[in-house]
Amino acid sequence: MDLQEEYLKLLFGCELELRAFIGSIVRGSHDCDDLFQEIALTLWKEFARYDRSRPFGAWARGIAAVKLMQRWDQSKRLPVVLSPEAIQSVCNAFDQSEVPASRRAEALEHCLDQLPEKSRRLLALRYERSLTIEQIAQELQATLDAVYQSLSRLRARLQDCINRRLSAPGAR
Amino acid sequence: MSTPDRSHALIQRYLDGVSSEAELAELEQLLATDLQFASAFAEASRLHAGLEGYFRKQYKIDQVAALLAASQPVSSAADRPAGGRSDGPPVPERLVKPASPPVPTFVPGYRWWSNSRGVRIESRPANAFQRLSRYRWQWIAAAMLLLTLGTFLWSSRNQAQDRPFQIISGRVAVAGREVTEIHENALFEVVGQGAAVIELAGGTRVELFPSTRATFRRDSMRLLMHLESGGGDFSVQPDQPAVQVETVLGMVRSEGSRFSLDLVTVLPKRFSPTAPVWLPTLSVVVAQGSVTVEHAGVATRLAAGEQRVFMNPT
Numbered sequence: 234m235d236l237q238e239e240y241l242k243l244l245f246g247c248e249l250e251l252r253a254f255i256g257s258i259v260r261g262s263h264d265c266d267d268l269f270q271e272i273a274l275t276l277w278k279e280f281a282r283y284d285r286s287r288p289f290g291a292w293a294r295g296i297a298a299v300k301l302m303q304r305w306d307q308s309k310r311l312p313v314v315l316s317p318e319a320i321q322s323v324c325n326a327f328d329q330s331e332v333p334a335s336r337r338a339e340a341l342e343h344c345l346d347q348l349p350e351k352s353r354r355l356l357a358l359r360y361e362r363s364l365t366i367e368q369i370a371q372e373l374q375a376t377l378d379a380v381y382q383s384l385s386r387l388r389a390r391l392q393d394c395i396n397r398r399l400s401a402p403g404a405r
Numbered sequence: 406m407s408t409p410d411r412s413h414a415l416i417q418r419y420l421d422g423v424s425s426e427a428e429l430a431e432l433e434q435l436l437a438t439d440l441q442f443a444s445a446f447a448e449a450s451r452l453h454a455g456l457e458g459y460f461r462k463q464y465k466i467d468q469v470a471a472l473l474a475a476s477q478p479v480s481s482a483a484d485r486p487a488g489g490r491s492d493g494p495p496v497p498e499r500l501v502k503p504a505s506p507p508v509p510t511f512v513p514g515y516r517w518w519s520n521s522r523g524v525r526i527e528s529r530p531a532n533a534f535q536r537l538s539r540y541r542w543q544w545i546a547a548a549m550l551l552l553t554l555g556t557f558l559w560s561s562r563n564q565a566q567d568r569p570f571q572i573i574s575g576r577v578a579v580a581g582r583e584v585t586e587i588h589e590n591a592l593f594e595v596v597g598q599g600a601a602v603i604e605l606a607g608g609t610r611v612e613l614f615p616s617t618r619a620t621f622r623r624d625s626m627r628l629l630m631h632l633e634s635g636g637g638d639f640s641v642q643p644d645q646p647a648v649q650v651e652t653v654l655g656m657v658r659s660e661g662s663r664f665s666l667d668l669v670t671v672l673p674k675r676f677s678p679t680a681p682v683w684l685p686t687l688s689v690v691v692a693q694g695s696v697t698v699e700h701a702g703v704a705t706r707l708a709a710g711e712q713r714v715f716m717n718p719t
Binding site for chain 1 (some may be wrong): 411418419420421422423429432435436437440443444446447448449450451452454455456457458459460520574575576598599640684
């Protein structure tokens, strides 16, 4: 396996985690995509120095964290919203609870399948059509608070379901 | 509010992009000092990203599945499209012949006006002119009304034609130069990595995939989009004008629906199909309402939840 092939294999393996990490710190999906590409390029440039005894995901997040800290602008908070201290804490938290992305994706799909159609429709409005809470409230003719509470409860329920699925005995 | 509830609310509000400055400061403080909170934040962020990935890529998965399904050889008569055609992908049962549009019964204005008043112009008697002269003011008024109406229609059509289409988000280029609005008959391309959202007349918005190439043009009074390659998500409200998309594989018409189109003319470099794939292919996925696709002389109506891949006979 040549170097480029090895790099791509490792990057694709942790792409979801890396995107989740960047997305938790950066506002706006376009900015997330741009920063992900920028970081992927930096990772490739640094790949010769990657210590293979360390998990690739943690190494990649470390470099991504530095990149994001460099983009931090306290006055604007855009596109990087969190302060460097907070970024470091998030990076550590991601490192401590890493689960293979494929298992997490499988658990999410399983838990989504358990939801009633109405709940899936609400999630689709938020995540497929990228509507804001306000736009969803308008579309459903509901109050902002009702939409916010429904989404919040749904995500808590999904999170519980995923955690149970990942920690269940016999889970892959 | 108890601490776990407060923590959950802070994280959710942050991920929904509605945190106030004070809430943001509180969140940062908790991230830096509370390991459990930081861990909950990381989990919630993973879920948020997972949901985004799942829902925004779902239609893509459907389209690839449809493309692969269509690349299987057509083996049984049941799979063949109606009309005995053995080429192309299966056509849904709800195959409908294109209904002939009702032939408009054109009644010239003066005849309608005169008939409604019992004035028989066609079989005009010798003294018709004298009788007609009694109505001369009504004639003048009718003529002026028609003239005004005609002028209004002409000017509103021109105004509509002159009005460019607004690019709400994303990057679009015309002739290699990035633009902020698109004019009719200009071939444009979505550039960059992200999709571009364009607002059409009446407020209909289309989200076009990266690298999509298309032109907006007018077919008599109707606006249509000529799609060269690529595709996008179309959301047409029932009270908005119908959307027509013209492609090399046929015409897609929709009123009050949500659907996705993907016209594949070249396979991606990394895509190595295990079975033969015919190009170009047009994938149509209907999420809401219905869409009619006219392909190879046959109109196929797809209802919500249906998807179909169209391709030319081999």
